[in-house]
Amino acid sequence: MPSKSVLISGAGVAGTTLAYWLARHGFQPTVVERSQGLRSSGNPVDVRGPALPVAEQMGIVPRLRDAATQATAMSIVDTSGRQVARVSMPATRSAAGTREVELPRGDLAAALYEAARDDAEFLFDDTIVTLRQDEYGVDVTFDHAAPRRFDLIVGADGLHSTVRRLAFGRELDFVRHVGLYVATMPLDGSVDHPHDVLMYNTPGRLVSIHPSRGHALAAFIFRSPTITDFDYRDTEQHKRIVTNAYASAGWRVPELLERLQKTEDLYFDSVSRVGLPAWARGRIVLLGDAASCVSLFGDGSSLAMAGAYTLAKALAVEAADHAKAFRSYETEHRTLVDPKQRNVGWAAALLVPKTRPGIAARNLAARVWLSRR
Structure with missing residues (x-):
């Protein structure tokens, strides 16, 4: 009997896209999300390349364009705020023949959720506690909801995936720190350069202000070896780490650090690479950052959407053989992720x-490149 009930852990970009496409292919998706609602913070993201035809088929492109950021250039500034170089950010043509879209991550997540919510079950403020699979299905216990049985499980729950830990092993076996940490927070009020992403560097450190759309975002990206006692859920620890890393920096950094101490919406994590020899184990499969994180520099949102579409398509084609579907999905999607x-x-x-x-x-x-355009 073909597998039909699918539990997806994570209501981010990958999980909601997958829920939408699984429902279109006749599956019954359930999405469990640890947070009480959709996360609204984070740096702007791009929808481009293989994600564009996915968004078009979902009918969400007009909404994405309405939410698009207004940034048209990157301006590199020195300690006094003087512009050192300014590089335009033209949208590029994709294979789908439409222009890429940069928008706040929260707006992309909201558009995907609204496309999927009528045809999928969503369990917010909950998480998976145990997984026990056999030849015919997977028994799941939750932190709050009653235990249930599903045909398949998909871990789309990010860098610190619960599903990966429960089904594949310890995080430290698969997650490799690449020497950077990143923090982002929203900024209240208007910005002086509504169309420029401002970038300020000191050795091993970057601070940027992105005008976004209506609400600017600040980002701190800095080089550091692995922080041994790092707790990705401890916001007060995150504030201390960022403050110490930027204690001597100039430009607007002191002002931004003051705002950092007061913000209630701070994202902070290691920039990491996730690598596993295989993305599936029995009836459990990984998707998005849980399988192949290329955080910060790797078109993560676009790859998440493309991977979700590929996985749903593979399960539809191989409805009676989930193992074959998982292999097909992984083979195809690795060609995008590995580079x-x-x-x-x-x-x-x-x-x-x-x-x-x-x-x-x-x-x-940057100046030479600009002079040759």
């Missing part, structure tokens, strides 16, 4: 140079 993971080091060197000569060389390259 992005290999480019993380290059992207980090470009955004967060380690030394003052490195910063100067990057700024010179």
Whole structure:
């Protein structure tokens, strides 16, 4: 009998996209999400490349364009705020023939959720506690909801995936810190440069202000070895770590650190690469960052949407053989993910140079590139 009931852990970009497409293919998706609602914070994200045709078929492109950010350039500034280089950010053409969209992550998540919510069950403020699978299904216990049995389980629950931990093993076996940490927070009030992303570097540190759309966002990205006692849920610890990392920085950093102490909407985590030899184990499969995180530098949202579409399509084609469907999905999607993971080091060197000569060389390259356009 074909597998029909699917539990998806995580109501982020990957999980909600998958729920939408599974429902279209005749499955019964249930999504469990630890948070009480959709997370609204985080840096702006791009919907481009393989994600564009997915968004078009879902009918959400007009909404995404309405929520698009207003940034048209990146301005690199020095300690006094003087512009060192300004590089335009033109939208590029995708294979689908439409232009890419940059928008706040929360707006993308909301659009995907609203597309999926009428055809999927959502359990917010809950999480999976145990998974026990056999030849015919998976028994699941939750923190709050009553135990249930599902045909398949999908872990779309991010870098710190609960499903991956329960079904595959310890996080430290699969997650590799790439030498950076990132923090983001919203900024109240208007910005002086409504169309420019402002970037300020000191060796091993970057601060940026993104105008977004109506509510600007600040980001702190800095180089650091693994913080041994790091707790990704301890916001007060995160504030201390960022404050210490930027204690001597100039430009607007002191003002931003003051805002950091007061914010109630701070995202902070390691920039990491997730690698597993296989994304499936029996009736359990991983999707998005849980399977192949390329956080911060790797088009994570676009890859999450594309991967969800590929997984749903594979399950529809191989409805009677989930193992074959999982293999087909992984084989196809790795061709998109693997090159992005290999480019993380290059992207980090470009955004967060380690030394003052490195910063100067990057700024010179930006000016030369601009002069040749």
